[in-house]
Amino acid sequence: MTPRQPVRIGIVGSGNIAHGQHLPVIRSLRDRARVVAAMDVDIERARKLAEEWDIPAVYAELDAMLSAASPDLVIVCTPPVAHHDAVIECLAAGSWVWCEKPPTLSLAEYDDIARHEQPGGPYVSYVFQHRFGSGAQRLRQQIAAGTLGRPLVAVCNTLWYRPHAYFDAPWRGRWATEGGGPTMGHGIHQIDLALYLLGDWTEVVAAMGTLDREVETEDVSMAAALLHNGAMMSVVNSLLSPRETSYLRFDFTSATVELTHTYGYDNSNWSWTPVANLDPAVAEGWPPTQNVRSGHAAQLSALIEAFHAGDRPPASGADGRRSLEFISGLYKSAITRQPVRRDSLIPDDPFYHALNGETGTTAAEGR
Secondary structure (H helix, E strand, O other), rough: OOOOEEEEEEEEOOOHHHHHHHHHHHHOOOHEEEEEEOOOOOOOHHHHHHHHHHOOOOEEOOHHHHHHHHEEEEEEEEOOHHOOOOOOOHHHOOOEEEEOOOOOOOOHHHHHHHOOOOOOOEEEEEHHHHHHHHHHHHHHHHHHOOOOOEEEEEEEEEEOOHHHHHHHHOOOOOOOOOOOOOHOOOOOHHHHHHHHHHHHHHEEEEEEEEOOOOOOOOOOEEEEEEEOOOOEEEEEEEEEOEEEEEEEEEEOEEEEEEEEOOOOOOOEEEEEEEEOOOOOHHHOOOOOOOOOOOOOOHHHHHHHHHHHHHOOOOOOOHHHHHHHHHHHHHHHHHHOOEEEEEHHHHOOOOHHHHHOOOOOOOOOOOH
């Protein structure tokens, strides 16, 4: 068998997420991937990144990088407002894309990107790294097999803290550039994991507020959702919580499964609790035996395998759209103060085109 050549990667955006997450992960993959170019509109930032990480070429324009370096895969690490155009430009050049969350600023943008994908690739996948730990994979298998019984109740909390200074970046906390507040930029990770495990939603009722931070969007949101499988789920997203935690709980007819972590997990963060009348021996084999930590490394490994096979990667297409669709429904419900059905989010709906419905309504005004 001919050895696979390393996937040649281009980096777009040279901020903290590229420096702190993606480049260390790529280096850890050794002969499976290598960075061939970096691009940033601030060319000096790109040069500094290249010097630290031994990247051979830097560019100030995306089209120049795509033309000269011809990367197999481009990782988009820009602020959310720049995702749509950058992803489409990469796909048009024949490069696969791995785009940071949130995927886009609207369902309309997401669907427009999907129209630029081609059968067999290039495809775009989105960074939803919490799916890929062994705990989540084990629970997904159990749900599919019915091992734990029928899902009934779910809790999905992202209780994080960001100080006032965090929002000094001019694109943060604004509908037009970030797309939303903690629901869109932070809670989306737990929301994606919960819906990856439990499947689609049918209806959501929500409220949100701007309680303390000087932002245009919300700094807290809460929601209750009905799921397609008949279960119910509560969702809380906050950037005002000094003791940070990410907490997911799934109650089945035969067990409760819990995940408590902050920004990533391994098996020690999960627990499986059988119902009282169940033989404890039955539950002994429930937790996973392999211990794969959630994170960018696990997802990038899966993406590289899909690239070599020419298959659609996980967290792309309809599979990558689910959490953005839920968040669109949550914001619509909070702003209109009405329940929102999933099937209402169609091109005729203003919330399909903008997460605030293009109304100009802020969370503070909607309280």
